[in-house]
Structures are given as C-alpha cells and as structure tokens.
Amino acid sequence: xxxxxxxYEMVGLVNDQGQLLAGLSVSSEAVPQDWADTVAxxxxxxxxxxxxxxxxxxxxxxxxxxxxxxxxxxSQNKVDGMLFARVNLKFLxxxxxxxxxxxxxxxYVLDQRNFVIAHSGGMPDQFAFKDLSQSPVNDLFSSELGxxxxxxxGLYNTMVLGSAARTTPANWRVVIELPLIEAYAPxxxxxxxxxxxxxxxxx
Numbered sequence: 001x002x003x004x005x006x007x008y009e010m011v012g013l014v015n016d017q018g019q020l021l022a023g024l025s026v027s028s029e030a031v032p033q034d035w036a037d038t039v040a041x042x043x044x045x046x047x048x049x050x051x052x053x054x055x056x057x058x059x060x061x062x063x064x065x066x067x068x069x070x071x072x073x074x075s076q077n078k079v080d081g082m083l084f085a086r087v088n089l090k091f092l093x094x095x096x097x098x099x100x101x102x103x104x105x106x107x108y109v110l111d112q113r114n115f116v117i118a119h120s121g122g123m124p125d126q127f128a129f130k131d132l133s134q135s136p137v138n139d140l141f142s143s144e145l146g147x148x149x150x151x152x153x154g155l156y157n158t159m160v161l162g163s164a165a166r167t168t169p170a171n172w173r174v175v176i177e178l179p180l181i182e183a184y185a186p187x188x189x190x191x192x193x194x195x196x197x198x199x200x201x202x203x
Contacts, residue, residue, distance in 0.1 A: 001085060002026055009065060010086040013072075016045065021081070035082065040069040044082040052170045055089065055111045063090040063127055064117055092118035105178035108155060112171050114138055119155070130155075137164065137175060151180065 001011045002024055010031055012023030018036025025031055035041040043051040053067040069084040092109060099107050099120050108119035114137075116130040132138070132155070140150040141164035154160035160177040167174060 007087050007089075007091045008085050009088050012084050014041065014045075014082040014084065016080055018045070035084070040067055040084055041082055044069040044071045044084075045079055048079045050169055054113070055115065055117045057127065057129065063088050063093075064129075065089060089117060093123050096120040097122055101176060102178055102182050104182050105176065106155070107174065107176050110137075110173045110175060116155070117172075137162070140164075141173065141175070154179075 001008045009027070010023070010025040010029070012031050013021045014035045015021050018034060018038075018041050020031060020033045020035065023031030040051045040053060043049050048071050050071075051067070051069040053069075055064045055066050057064045065086050065088050067084060067086050069082050071079040072081040072083055074080040096107055096109070096118055097120060101107060101120070106120045108116050110132060111117050114131070114133040114135070116132060136152045137154075140152055140162075149161055149163050151159065151161055154162060154177040155175075159180045161180055162175060162177040164173045164175040166172070
C-alpha cells in the first residue's frame, strides 16, 4: 500500500484483541500498538463495518489526514482482525486543482463537521480548516442527494448558483459554486441582443 500510493502515510494489521501484528510508516514515526479502545477498532472489528475517521491536522503536519479501517474476515466470513491506514488528503487538493468550473467557478469538499477540507484554485501555502457550520449551504443542501440548484452567498461571500452532492461512506459533501455574474452572463447577453433588436425594429 505504501509503495502503490503516496497518499498512505501509515498502514497496519491488527488482530482480534486490538494488538498490532504488523505496521509500517513512511516516516520514523512509531505505529500505535494498541487499538482495542479506538473507534476504528470498534467499528471495523466489533461491528464489521468500514470506518473513515474525522479529518485532523496534527502538530508538525502540513496537510490534514484521516484514519481508515476495514474488517478482515476469515474463511467462515467471521471478522478476525482489522487493516488500517492513515491517509494524507493532499491528493484531494491535487485533484481539485485540475477541476475547472467555467472562468470563476470552483469546487470544495466539506467533511462531517462542515469544515472545508479541500477546494479548487491551487495548493495553499499553509492549510487551515474553514468552518462553514453556520453557512447557508448547510440548510440548502441538507437532503441526501442535493441535486437541485440554489442561489445563496457562497464560500467567498459572493452570490452564487450552487449545488452539492453527498459522498459515501465518508458522509462528505462536494459543493460546486458559480458566481451569478458568470452563471447569468448568457441570459444577460441574450437580453441585450433582444433589446437592441427590438430597438432597431421600433426605429
């Protein structure tokens, strides 16, 4: 896993007692030995579910990371352990940097707490969470699918035409926003042409 994708910073294999059997890290950082009391172990081993943790920015790190864990099953389909990984989310920024939304549109990702964890427009010099828990985007796109378009004050405090879609199983939301000036530009141009045509006809 570490060799196949640079997003993985740490991986490990845990037995049914929550004890580390094997673990690797891309740095000299020690891999935690005891996982028995963690939420990841409870979800993956005891409940047999895939687990995606909260996005965190720990001291000394430039980019946010999260813990992912999946149950490991034996030949009788019984959960017998857990495979976990810590993933660096810098790759999200790289993906969004290549995403184009018109001339001035943009895309960003909200986690479960409605914190912006990545957005388009280039890589930041220093990452910092942006709290949108009080933003109108939460009320407008509270539905599961969020397939409708809404007009509201967007990420950069300007009026936008936006839409959102929820991702599973992370329960994140991908939000797309286009400034109204650009979104309505074709309509404005059409009205101007119609107005000029009408004026010419009257003349």
